[in-house]
Amino acid sequence: MHCSAPLLSLLVATLCAVVAAESGTEKLAIGSPKVIPGRFLVEFDDDYNNDQFRVQAEPEYETRVELRYTLFRGVSIQLNDVDTAEEKAVQLASLPSVKNIWPVYVIELPELELEEVVSAGVSAHSQLKRSGKTSLSNAPHVMTQIDKMHAEGITGKGIKIAVIDSGIEYTHPALGGCFGEGCLVTSGYDFVGDDFTGYNNAMPDNDPMDCRGHGTHVAGIISAQENEFGIFGAAPGAVLSAYRVFGCTGVTTSDIIIAAYNAAYEDGADIITASLSARSGWSSSHWNDPISRIVERGIPCLASAGNTGDSGLFDVGNPGAAKGVTAVASFENTVRPTEQFKGYHIIDKASPVSFPIHHGRPGDWDGVERPLWATGYNLSTTVDGCEPLSDDTPDLSQYVVLLRRADCSYSDQAQNVADKGAKFLIIYNNEPGFNFIFLDGIEGIQGVAGISMELGETWIKALEAGSTVMTDILASDNPERYFIFDPDYDEAGTVSYWSSMGPSYEMNAGPNFGAPGGAILSTVPVSQGSFGVKSGTSMACPLAAAAYALIAEARGKLEPAVVADVLASTAKAQAYYNIMDQTFEDWLTSPVQQGAGLIQVYDAAHATTLVTPTSLSFNDADHFIETLNFTLTNSAKNEISYDLLHTPSRSLYVLEPDGIKHSTWDVGNVNVHAEILISSSRVVVGPGESTTIEVTAIPPQGLDLKRMPLWSGYISINGSDGSSLSLTYQGLQGSLYNATVIRDDDLWIASSSAWTLDPVPDNTIFTLPPPGTPWSWEYNYPLVIMTLHWGSRIITADIVPLTTCPPNTTIQARGMETIGQLVGYPQLWSPHGETSVTWEGSLADGLYAPPGRYKVVVRALRIHGNESEDEDWFMAESQPFQIKYLETVGGDDDGTGDDAPSQ
Ligand SMILES: *[C@@H]1O[C@H](CO)[C@@H](O)[C@H](O)[C@H]1NC(C)=O
Ligand SMILES: *[C@@H]1O[C@H](CO)[C@@H](O)[C@H](O)[C@H]1NC(C)=O
Ligand SMILES: *[C@@H]1O[C@H](CO)[C@@H](O)[C@H](O)[C@H]1NC(C)=O
Ligand SMILES: *[C@@H]1O[C@H](CO)[C@@H](O)[C@H](O)[C@H]1NC(C)=O
Ligand SMILES: *[C@@H]1O[C@H](CO)[C@@H](O)[C@H](O)[C@H]1NC(C)=O
Ligand SMILES: *[C@@H]1O[C@H](CO)[C@@H](O)[C@H](O)[C@H]1NC(C)=O
Numbered sequence: 001m002h003c004s005a006p007l008l009s010l011l012v013a014t015l016c017a018v019v020a021a022e023s024g025t026e027k028l029a030i031g032s033p034k035v036i037p038g039r040f041l042v043e044f045d046d047d048y049n050n051d052q053f054r055v056q057a058e059p060e061y062e063t064r065v066e067l068r069y070t071l072f073r074g075v076s077i078q079l080n081d082v083d084t085a086e087e088k089a090v091q092l093a094s095l096p097s098v099k100n101i102w103p104v105y106v107i108e109l110p111e112l113e114l115e116e117v118v119s120a121g122v123s124a125h126s127q128l129k130r131s132g133k134t135s136l137s138n139a140p141h142v143m144t145q146i147d148k149m150h151a152e153g154i155t156g157k158g159i160k161i162a163v164i165d166s167g168i169e170y171t172h173p174a175l176g177g178c179f180g181e182g183c184l185v186t187s188g189y190d191f192v193g194d195d196f197t198g199y200n201n202a203m204p205d206n207d208p209m210d211c212r213g214h215g216t217h218v219a220g221i222i223s224a225q226e227n228e229f230g231i232f233g234a235a236p237g238a239v240l241s242a243y244r245v246f247g248c249t250g251v252t253t254s255d256i257i258i259a260a261y262n263a264a265y266e267d268g269a270d271i272i273t274a275s276l277s278a279r280s281g282w283s284s285s286h287w288n289d290p291i292s293r294i295v296e297r298g299i300p301c302l303a304s305a306g307n308t309g310d311s312g313l314f315d316v317g318n319p320g321a322a323k324g325v326t327a328v329a330s331f332e333n334t335v336r337p338t339e340q341f342k343g344y345h346i347i348d349k350a351s352p353v354s355f356p357i358h359h360g361r362p363g364d365w366d367g368v369e370r371p372l373w374a375t376g377y378n379l380s381t382t383v384d385g386c387e388p389l390s391d392d393t394p395d396l397s398q399y400v401v402l403l404r405r406a407d408c409s410y411s412d413q414a415q416n417v418a419d420k421g422a423k424f425l426i427i428y429n430n431e432p433g434f435n436f437i438f439l440d441g442i443e444g445i446q447g448v449a450g451i452s453m454e455l456g457e458t459w460i461k462a463l464e465a466g467s468t469v470m471t472d473i474l475a476s477d478n479p480e481r482y483f484i485f486d487p488d489y490d491e492a493g494t495v496s497y498w499s500s501m502g503p504s505y506e507m508n509a510g511p512n513f514g515a516p517g518g519a520i521l522s523t524v525p526v527s528q529g530s531f532g533v534k535s536g537t538s539m540a541c542p543l544a545a546a547a548y549a550l551i552a553e554a555r556g557k558l559e560p561a562v563v564a565d566v567l568a569s570t571a572k573a574q575a576y577y578n579i580m581d582q583t584f585e586d587w588l589t590s591p592v593q594q595g596a597g598l599i600q601v602y603d604a605a606h607a608t609t610l611v612t613p614t615s616l617s618f619n620d621a622d623h624f625i626e627t628l629n630f631t632l633t634n635s636a637k638n639e640i641s642y643d644l645l646h647t648p649s650r651s652l653y654v655l656e657p658d659g660i661k662h663s664t665w666d667v668g669n670v671n672v673h674a675e676i677l678i679s680s681s682r683v684v685v686g687p688g689e690s691t692t693i694e695v696t697a698i699p700p701q702g703l704d705l706k707r708m709p710l711w712s713g714y715i716s717i718n719g720s721d722g723s724s725l726s727l728t729y730q731g732l733q734g735s736l737y738n739a740t741v742i743r744d745d746d747l748w749i750a751s752s753s754a755w756t757l758d759p760v761p762d763n764t765i766f767t768l769p770p771p772g773t774p775w776s777w778e779y780n781y782p783l784v785i786m787t788l789h790w791g792s793r794i795i796t797a798d799i800v801p802l803t804t805c806p807p808n809t810t811i812q813a814r815g816m817e818t819i820g821q822l823v824g825y826p827q828l829w830s831p832h833g834e835t836s837v838t839w840e841g842s843l844a845d846g847l848y849a850p851p852g853r854y855k856v857v858v859r860a861l862r863i864h865g866n867e868s869e870d871e872d873w874f875m876a877e878s879q880p881f882q883i884k885y886l887e888t889v890g891g892d893d894d895g896t897g898d899d900a901p902s903q
Pocket of ligand 5: 809
């Protein structure tokens with residue numbers, strides 16, 4: 001009965017492959033390869049419903065999500081008996097009215113932690129006054145020409161954008177303040193509830209309020225209304241609908257995402273944006289297929305490309321890589337907003353004035369008003385507080401002490417004022433920017449902070465003039481914040497190095513194009529401070545969605561593919577930025593990372609020349625296509641002549657010099673490129689006419705072929721009307737089918753209680769707690785460590801007994817004698833990379849392995865492999881190891897303690 005278990009998942013995989021083939025899709029994939037045991041998304045034929053299904057379906061199950069939508073009728077079910085889940089899924093799949101059955105995946109919310117930045121800057125208020133509010137606080141609009149659309153009065157009026165995310169805090173004053181008809185957030189649904197973690201029961205309701213902050217930030221990027229910081233959305237005239245798929249913490253699942261897409265479609269969304277991404281690399285994975293259907297109905301769907309640029313090539317996430325879905329890459333803002341704490345000062349009887357302040361450590365400021373005290377009024381002193389203070393110094397405990405940054409250490413300065421009773425100390429900088437003060441245990445000091453030189457000098461001058469300066473430094477948990485805009489930082493305008501790279505394993509392009517996503521200031525829940533800075537492709541995606549709304553208002557609604565093409569063909573490709581040397585190099589970043597480049601929304605909205613397709617894939621060596629075509633259509637009223645030119649990027653090595661390991665963040669680049677022959681370097685196209693251009697590629701010479709070089713670049717097109725357009729191309733030298741996914745060296749057993757992940761000696765004994773015991777630090781479990789150098793459509797992981805007298809539960813499967821697979825296996829559409837699985841003795845069928853000696857055998861299907869062919873699988877075996885249990889459930893002592901296998 002357990003014999004058929006592994007078979008079941010394989011069958012599901014096959015079903016999915018069939019579905020993808022039938023619908024002719026080339027894309028889509030699943031990310032984090034975690035599958036929820038016993039959970040399936042079942043799609044019905046039309047005119048069939050869950051009640052009929054319940055009668056026909058024998059297994060006992062709980063309904064998780066019912067999907068009664070025009071484009072998707074079905075149900076997500078959790079089988080009660082996980083033991084036999086796979087068998088039962090096979091039965092269900094064979095019911096005549098069941099169209100598809102998919103496993104349900106776990107999907108994470110990719111948030112990038114923004115490191116603390118201490119930088120030069122000018123205060124928001126003074127700088128905003130000087131240069132006008134849009135150029136600093138809304139720099140992303142300037143980067144993408146959205147400011148020019150606003151200047152024409154185009155704000156996305158009449159367009160409804162659906163946001164699939166953690167909900168929206170619609171009560172936020174900059175987000176309309178209400179929910180429902182007539183509000184900014186007009187509709188929506190909460191599919192999950194606050195307490196949903198991805199693994200427990202969802203508690204849906206009608207209120208898509210955000211308790212996390214992510215969706216609120218996304219919503220502000222699209223359509224924040226005017227507010228005190230001068231920040232507003234890219235399409236402030238558009239309305240929003242909110243589909244909440246994440247709880248306050250944790251992950252979500254693919255069945256809920258598919259329901260949310262369908263709900264958004266049925267509620268009349270004009271555009272659907274989802275700032276979520278599951279690692280993948282595959283564009284043909286199955287769970288996104290229902291999302292592609294929505295695009296086919298004319299509704300553009302956008303998703304973030306992912307934040308895994310440091311994992312190397314072949315890593316664009318899903319659903320971004322799905323057929324028809326637009327994947328958005330990230331660029332760094334040209335002006336970096338940094339968040340600072342806030343304080344107020346009152347000089348004599350004047351009104352309070354706010355200022356930014358950088359709390360140091362200790363930073364226990366308490367928001368109590370105190371007068372300022374300084375040692376003297378010398379604005380160029382280099383020794384302020386470096387020596388013990390004079391005897392006539394007052395008791396400093398009731399003051400905030402102000403010192404100038406000096407030639408001695410902050411600790412010396414702090415010690416000297418602490419000796420006179422000081423508890424709070426501000427040290428103003430002696431150069432532009434904020435100084436960060438870190439003190440290690442100076443007794444009595446409770447709070448230190450840095451401020452700008454400008455403010456410090458203002459205060460000293462006031463004190464010198466005999467004024468009283470009262471300060472009120474807000475505590476760090478006070479949500480009031482200050483923003484500093486830094487227009488002069490190294491990464492300004494670069495392609496974010498962490499933005500995920502393509503191509504897909506099907507050799508489709510990676511992201512379509514990019515938008516600002518690094519260091520973005522937008523709305524956050526009022527309880528988190530109302531405004532905040534976040535970074536990620538999560539922030540780039542909503543800006544691109546807003547661009548779709550602006551184009552829809554300007555040009556009238558267009559086919560999703562047409563909008564994607566005009567945005568791609570007018571995008572501006574960015575030069576490669578070397579993050580180690582902090583310099584731009586003289587070649588363009590590969591389109592597999594930046595797509596066509598940074599979107600230029602005004603140019604896209606006004607483009608009269610249409611280029612299609614905007615990306616050419618010459619594929620790998622096995623599937624190499626020598627010549628590809630694209631079409632130029634002139635929809636202007638006049639004849640236009642176009643000059644065409646090849647602008648290569650450098651070749652990138654997918655693998656390290658050993659020809660096996662996947663290059664990670666430091667992908668090797670080589671100044672060699674393909675030769676690209678364009679059928680004509682100048683074409684003249686009459687009004688309303690089209691012409692086809694042929695592009696022939698000769699792959700580069702002289703590269704190290706075992707490292708699998710990827711070659712790519714741009715074809716630029718200058719029109720006599722002043723237009724400047726481009727399309728991208730990519731190809732791979734080497735065979736994806738031949739690429740080594742896994743070897744014996746890439747799979748081993750480590751010990752969960754060891755400091756390293758090194759392999760344990762052969763036949764190490766792991767003494768496990770009794771079956772069913774929750775995981776605990778107290779025990780030492782086997783860790784199964786495996787590295788996939790390439791993604792794989794199917795990975796199996798068997799526990800194979802190594803005893804002369806194997807347990808009677810052994811079955812013959814996948815060419816070996818096995819007791820079953822690790823929980824969560826087989827995995828489908830896996831990304832490349834390292835995984836570690838803690839093995840508590842349980843198997844995919846819910847049973848526990850008997851005590852004994854085992855090895856783990858992993859099989860990974862080759863890219864383009866056929867699972868029916870033995871030679872299309874790579875196999876890897878771990879070293880032998882043993883398990884025993886502390887006590888046996890059921891009273892059968894297994895005689896642990898000897899090296900001989902039990903049973
Ligand atoms: C101010 O400090 C500088 C540097 O320590 C010193 O050279 C100068 O004499 C001081 N000025 C006064 C008026 O004490
Ligand atoms: C490209 O276009 C030419 C005509 O210009 C046509 O003969 C050829 O078949 C096309 N190639 C492809 C791959 O579509
Ligand atoms: C297009 O124009 C830009 C500058 O205007 C120039 O650098 C580029 O070489 C031109 N491209 C072609 C194909 O003529
Ligand atoms: C793939 O490997 C086979 C066997 O080693 C070899 O004959 C073939 O040329 C390889 N294909 C490519 C494109 O490298
Ligand atoms: C395996 O052996 C156990 C006892 O050793 C027995 O209870 C069980 O029924 C056996 N299972 C099969 C499939 O033979
Ligand atoms: C996979 O292999 C099987 C068995 O050799 C064959 O029947 C089937 O057609 C192959 N499938 C594909 C897609 O090539």
